[in-house]
Amino acid sequence: MxxxxxxxxxxxxxxxxxxxxxxxxxxxxxxxxxxxxxxxxxxxxxxxxxxxxxxxxxxxxxxxxxxxxxxxxxxGYGNISDALLVHESLPWYLGLYYVILLPISMMVVYARNTLMTFIILILFIIPLIYAYFALNVKRYRNKPQKPKKQVQNKTGEVHAKQEIPVEESLDSLKEYDVEVNNLKVIFDVKEGVVRELIDKKFEPPQLTNDKFMTMIDSCHKLFYSEVDSAQNITKLAVEDTPRIRDELDGKIRNMKTIINQIEDLTNELVININSDSRSENDVEILLDDMENLISTVKDYKE
Incomplete structure (x- = not known):
């Protein structure tokens, strides 16, 4: 197919x-x-x-x-949420497994059968080891590094090729880089969808279309302003401090709020795409909310 x-x-x-x-x-x-x-x-x-x-x-x-x-x-940059999503059924299977195993183990312990008690203990441990292995994201991050390319000079001596140093974030702040990059991908997709829906609902040229597109442009500019600011913080920070983390958390919250507003507008347009009676009123309310959001974030930045 x-x-x-x-x-x-x-x-x-x-x-x-x-x-x-x-x-x-x-x-x-x-x-x-x-x-x-x-x-x-x-x-x-x-x-x-x-x-x-x-x-x-x-x-x-x-x-x-x-x-x-x-x-x-x-x-190598996934987190525990990604591991849980990939293995979404694992927690439920484990819960069912131990619900069944627990009463059996109590009967064995009560019978004081040493061999069976040892077997039950193994049955308790094996699923936990598997769960730890499946959900342990560090095993993905600790992959062996690719060997450096080697070059041979005219005398036949072999040397490791020198690599240009790249400016990187502090290891403790790399989680913010990962989250910012993920949010950028999500925003770009949702922005493209909402622009298509606006054109479909309010075919250009229309003042309403221009008004909405201007608002989306403002959201785009504001979102990427927060992205650039967060990336500059992680790149230039020489120390991981509570103040740095608070600032980055604020940037992340602003990005997520902008994405949620875009998603709310998208859903409202989808629901009312064929409606003439209530769509413009409901969408206008969302537009006002987005204007308030932009003002709020700008006030926060200042």
Missing amino acids: SGEITKAQEIKRLTTPLTFRQSKAYDCEGNLISCVETLSEVRFIIEPREGILSDDEIMQYAPESKAASAIKLKR
Whole structure:
């Protein structure tokens, strides 16, 4: 089936917001989307089909998918949330396993059978070892480094090729670099979708279209201002201090708030795309909220 589907079709499927009917989610092609349930939340995520998009394209167009989390882990900068998403069923299987094993172990202990007690102990430990191995993100980050290229000079002596030093963030602050990069991908995708919906709802040239596009432009400028500021902080910081972390946390919160506002506007446009009665009023309210958000973030920056 993958040979019949173009990249453009797959990208459109991944970036078009879901539609909900009778508490069920569907993509733009009408395919039912299963919910992803972790320990902390329940989400509906469109997973990319295999063999159509490259890893970089999956990261760009489906950054919240299980496939993207697997790529981030493979590349060594995933976090525990990515590991839990990839192994979403593991906590539930472990819970069921121990619910069954616990009463059996109590019976064995009560019977004072040494051999069976030892076996039960092993049965308790093995799943925990597997869970630790599956969810331990450090094992992805500690991959062996590629050997340096070697060059041979005219005398036949072999030397390691000198590499140009690259300015890097403090190790303790690299988590912020990873999160900022992830948020950039998410914002770019959602910004592209909302611009298409605005053009569809308010076909240009219209004053309403111009007004909304100007607001999206302001959000874009503000978002990337926060991105640049956060990246400069992590790049120039010579020490990891509470003040540095508070400033970076504030930048991250602002980015997430802007993304949430873009997503709210997208959802409202999707819901009311064919409505004439209430869409403009509801969307105008969201527009006012976005204007207030921009003013608030600007005040924070000053």
